[in-house]
Amino acid sequence: MLDQVNLQQTVTKEEYKKQGKDLKPALSALQQPLKKAKLPVIILFEGWGAAGKGSLISSLILNFDPRGFQVHSISAPEEREKRRPVLWRHWLDLPEQGIISVLDRSWYQEVSVTRLEQNLADSSAIRRMADINSFEHLLTDGGYLILKFFLHIGKEEQKARFDRLEQSKNTAWRVTEVDRRRNRQYDKYYKVYDEMLEYTNTEYAPWHVVSATHRRSATLEIYRTVLDRVQSALKQREEKAVHLTPAPGVILPGDFPLVSMPKLADVRLNEKLGKEKYKEELDVLQERLGELHSKLYRKRVPVIIAYEGWDAAGKGGNIRRVAKALDPRGYEVVPIAAPSQQEAARHYLWRFWRKLPKDGHIAIFDRTWYGRVLVERIEGFTPPEDWQRAYREINDFERQLNDWGAVVIKFWLQIDKDEQLKRFQNRQNTPSKQWKITDEDWRNREKWDQYEIAVNDMLQYTSTEFAPWHIIPSQDKNFGRIQTLQIITNAIQQRLDSNEKQNK
Numbered sequence: 001m002l003d004q005v006n007l008q009q010t011v012t013k014e015e016y017k018k019q020g021k022d023l024k025p026a027l028s029a030l031q032q033p034l035k036k037a038k039l040p041v042i043i044l045f046e047g048w049g050a051a052g053k054g055s056l057i058s059s060l061i062l063n064f065d066p067r068g069f070q071v072h073s074i075s076a077p078e079e080r081e082k083r084r085p086v087l088w089r090h091w092l093d094l095p096e097q098g099i100i101s102v103l104d105r106s107w108y109q110e111v112s113v114t115r116l117e118q119n120l121a122d123s124s125a126i127r128r129m130a131d132i133n134s135f136e137h138l139l140t141d142g143g144y145l146i147l148k149f150f151l152h153i154g155k156e157e158q159k160a161r162f163d164r165l166e167q168s169k170n171t172a173w174r175v176t177e178v179d180r181r182r183n184r185q186y187d188k189y190y191k192v193y194d195e196m197l198e199y200t201n202t203e204y205a206p207w208h209v210v211s212a213t214h215r216r217s218a219t220l221e222i223y224r225t226v227l228d229r230v231q232s233a234l235k236q237r238e239e240k241a242v243h244l245t246p247a248p249g250v251i252l253p254g255d256f257p258l259v260s261m262p263k264l265a266d267v268r269l270n271e272k273l274g275k276e277k278y279k280e281e282l283d284v285l286q287e288r289l290g291e292l293h294s295k296l297y298r299k300r301v302p303v304i305i306a307y308e309g310w311d312a313a314g315k316g317g318n319i320r321r322v323a324k325a326l327d328p329r330g331y332e333v334v335p336i337a338a339p340s341q342q343e344a345a346r347h348y349l350w351r352f353w354r355k356l357p358k359d360g361h362i363a364i365f366d367r368t369w370y371g372r373v374l375v376e377r378i379e380g381f382t383p384p385e386d387w388q389r390a391y392r393e394i395n396d397f398e399r400q401l402n403d404w405g406a407v408v409i410k411f412w413l414q415i416d417k418d419e420q421l422k423r424f425q426n427r428q429n430t431p432s433k434q435w436k437i438t439d440e441d442w443r444n445r446e447k448w449d450q451y452e453i454a455v456n457d458m459l460q461y462t463s464t465e466f467a468p469w470h471i472i473p474s475q476d477k478n479f480g481r482i483q484t485l486q487i488i489t490n491a492i493q494q495r496l497d498s499n500e501k502q503n504k
Contacts, residue, residue: 336368
């Protein structure tokens with residue numbers, strides 16, 4: 001893509017003023033309709049050192065009300081960021097609906113300069129670029145507009161700019177030995193940048209490669225592109241609201257290795273465990289899990305345990321038996337309720353990315369991202385096209401967690417309808433337990449059959465080899481608790497053994 005750019009492109013001062021006179025107020029007028037349409041916009045800038053990212057960003061944002069945009073300068077990851085998935089820190093900066101986020105560098109650092117300077121294997125770089133494509137596809141499907149600018153200058157032009165900066169004491173600090181080395185190795189970086197641009201130039205998030213040799217022409221090109229893309233996105237939203245298209249009605253879970261799962265109706269619920277046997281096995285398994293937790297911390301292996309299940313199926317008690325075995329400094333229980341206003345204004349996975357554990361730590365989710373294909377589906381909170389697409393999005397999310405090195409363990413706690421009624425009545429008739437039962441629980445119970453269909457779909461389409469579902473018979477709580485502890489300890493031990501073999 002870089003060889004197609006005319007680096008000598010320029011405009012006269014007069015033409016710049018003439019075009020700018022029309023473009024600037026048009027850009028300023030974008031923010032109100034953008035806010036009204038709840039359109040979140042990400043504008044990211046990549047490019048060569050000294051290509052003018054700072055000055056061009058400054059020129060662009062001067063056209064906007066500062067209350068409607070945020071600027072993020074992305075540098076090398078800090079230690080705490082290195083202990084989480086590569087894209088974790090970029091998820092944190094996602095803008096709310098109706099807000100513009102301007103990025104001075106972005107997630108593309110991981111597959112450009114970092115790739116070259118940390119000798120990242122080609123296979124790893126390609127996998128990361130594929131993850132970026134998935135990330136951007138996820139966001140654009142979720143309503144985000146992504147504009148990507150790469151500022152291009154030639155080798156001699158870059159060297160000349162470094163020379164000019166070094167001539168002044170006030171700007172000499174901006175030129176480092178790393179900058180000079182990159183200029184000397186311009187051809188190597190050119191190849192890496194070009195491959196990055198080609199691989200990640202997609203229909204939903206295309207690159208705009210801008211000749212930055214002459215600032216005036218670069219500024220106008222950026223102005224025009226932002227204006228055209230935002231106006232086009234706003235128009236598409238209006239047309240979509242007027243001409244609603246029916247959902248495809250087909251669930252496509254993506255190209256992931258799926259594991260066959262039984263229907264809920266076929267799960268045996270008559271398993272029981274006596275009190276003495278339960279206590280004996282509980283002590284052994286908790287002791288073993290405590291030992292494994294120490295090894296996880298030492299080996300820096302993250303663990304994510306996800307709990308779903310019927311209301312009153314025993315998730316809370318089950319989680320407590322797991323947590324009792326863990327060092328409190330190394331785990332967090334994350335209770336998931338309806339999204340807050342801040343969470344609802346972003347992509348539905350945003351709040352879950354924020355709660356991912358550091359490597360060596362454990363996160364236990366009491367309800368999860370599967371609300372997208374359960375409660376949001378049944379209650380009509382999410383359009384069919386969105387929850388149908390979520391199976392693929394969730395599979396990809398969990399695949400990235402697995403690639404990061406996390407052990408992902410998912411439980412569905414199963415009871416029958418009669419057992420649920422008995423537990424509801426017990427809660428209602430016991431003063432110390434009345435806080436556990438709500439009107440919403442009873443409403444959900446009336447939709448049992450609808451939820452059973454949704455759960456069966458969830459199990460069928462999201463039980464993968466890297467993140468399989470485990471259906472836990474919880475008619476007898478003691479049996480269910482022991483089974484989950486066995487699965488957790490076995491999964492952790494298998495991962496530790498596998499990692500040890502790979503490192504030999």
